[in-house]
Amino acid sequence: MDATALTDAERWPLLTGAGAANLARLRTHPHAPPFNHACGDRLTAPALARLRAHPPGHHGWTPDTEPPWVMDLVDRVYATVPAYRHLPRPTRLTDVPPLTRHDLLTAAELHVPDNADLAEMIVYRTSGSRGPAATVPMTPEFCALDLPMIEHVLAEAGITVAGGPDRVSLVNVYHQPVAYQFASVSSYWNGAGVVKVNTHPTAWRTPTDRRAFLDDLAPELYTGNPISLAALAEIGLTTRPKAVLSGAMALDQAAAATLAHRLGAPVFDLYGITEAGLIAHRTGTVHTVLPRQLLIEVLDPAGTPCPPGTPGEIAVTCGENALLPLLRYRTGDHAALTWHNGLPALAALHGRDPVMFRSATGAVVNSIELTHVLSPLAMLAYHLHQHADGAVEIAIHSPGPPPTTVSTALRSLLGDVPITVTESDLSGESKPQRYTADAPHYEPAGSGHDRHRRLAGQRDAGAVTAT
Secondary structure, eight states: OOOOOOOOOHHHOOHHHHHHHHHHHTTTTTTTOOOOOOOOOOOOHHHHHHHHHHOOOOOTTOSSSSOOHHHHHHHHHHHHOOOHHHHHOOOOOGOOOBOOOOHOOOOOOOGOOOOGGGGGGGEEEEOOOTOOOOEEEHHHHHHHHHHHHHHHHHHHTOOOOOOOOTTTEEEEEEEEOOOEEEEEETTTTTTTTEEEEOOOOSSSSSSTTTHHHHHHHHSSSEOOOHHHHHHHTTTOOOOOSSEEESSSOOOHHHHHHHHHHHHHOOOOOOOEEETTEEEEEEEEEEEEOOOOEEEEEEEEESSSSSTOOOOOEEEEEEOOOSSSSSEEEEEEEEEEEEEEEEEEEEEESSOOOOOOOOOTOEEEHHHEHHHHHHHGOOOOOOOEEOOSSSSSEEESSSSOHHHHHHHHHHHHOOOSSSEEEEEETTTTSSSSOSSSSGGGGOOOOOOOOOOOOTTBBBBBBSSBBBO
């Protein structure tokens, strides 16, 4: 592989004159941050047409039948993907050995089909929140699949994205000491602006630029993780978006309500992973699976599907990324598969392997139980750790609830163990881990929760190429 910088024409094959003018306006805005990156959607006309015709529904997926496309995908993978060609072709999906993150870490190239078109390949490195970072090849069309999924989520709430070259449709916000910042436009949204910014004060030329820039852009949507969205709320914006999309970290319902009040717009909680894209969105107490060519299983440690309602590890089967078709890919995330209003959904979604803690009486307490008592406290992010001697420390992203409130919630399950509550700035971690423990048999298994990890179909058009 070789890195190369593409021209604007290569980054946006469908760029119109009006879209180019919108891009120039964003790049030269007097209050813009010092952009340190460039990327485009690289969408072609056929890819754009397929995205706009994305079918609704769950492709025939019911509790008793798998989608009709599944075995076609299995046939294609076993015929064209090097990692599978030496294996006997299975007659059922459940006969396919689950794919693991280790498989992608050790030999990602063996999972790219022989007949894949490498000319448009984008190579993305995951954050490594669920273990070492993995290399994920993907197509521009697969990157942009987030957009119809976002529109689907918003449409259920009666919200539409207008798009067009005279506005900005989405601003993705980070809040870290260092982060990429760029201005882009979306062909899917007819030349509308898509901007990524770092709300950290050191990322701007003057203290007043953040507010002036974002108020002038007045984007239709903001997206980010709960910490960056909370930082956005501190800027004092006078404009309000149509909606806010939260991802990359777990967001409890009470915290979502707090963010919605502060940002003046409804907050939607999304779940997804780099390898498979957006998977589900919160609807009430569950996360409903999005209408994609996507099949979800929940597996036990042996790889056997769990009965509905039984927690296990989420596995994804998906053929929409032509460069990385996935068969029973273990995500490292945990939930129970259920059905909500006739659609598949994930109950008790837990982004990492549950961690086991000890109570004062020696009883084992599952981290999922702790989430139940802590979620009503509306904490945006926290890290709870139990030492080998049983003492507990919990760091809460500032500002948080009173320490006594947190201690009381923890003692309801852990009893009279020593508890230390501190407020801390967790913004330096893009996906801070919620639960850890010292004792070896309480350690998590190295998985994680990687939700909305892509910025509206935009990818670095420079860090790409195929040999």
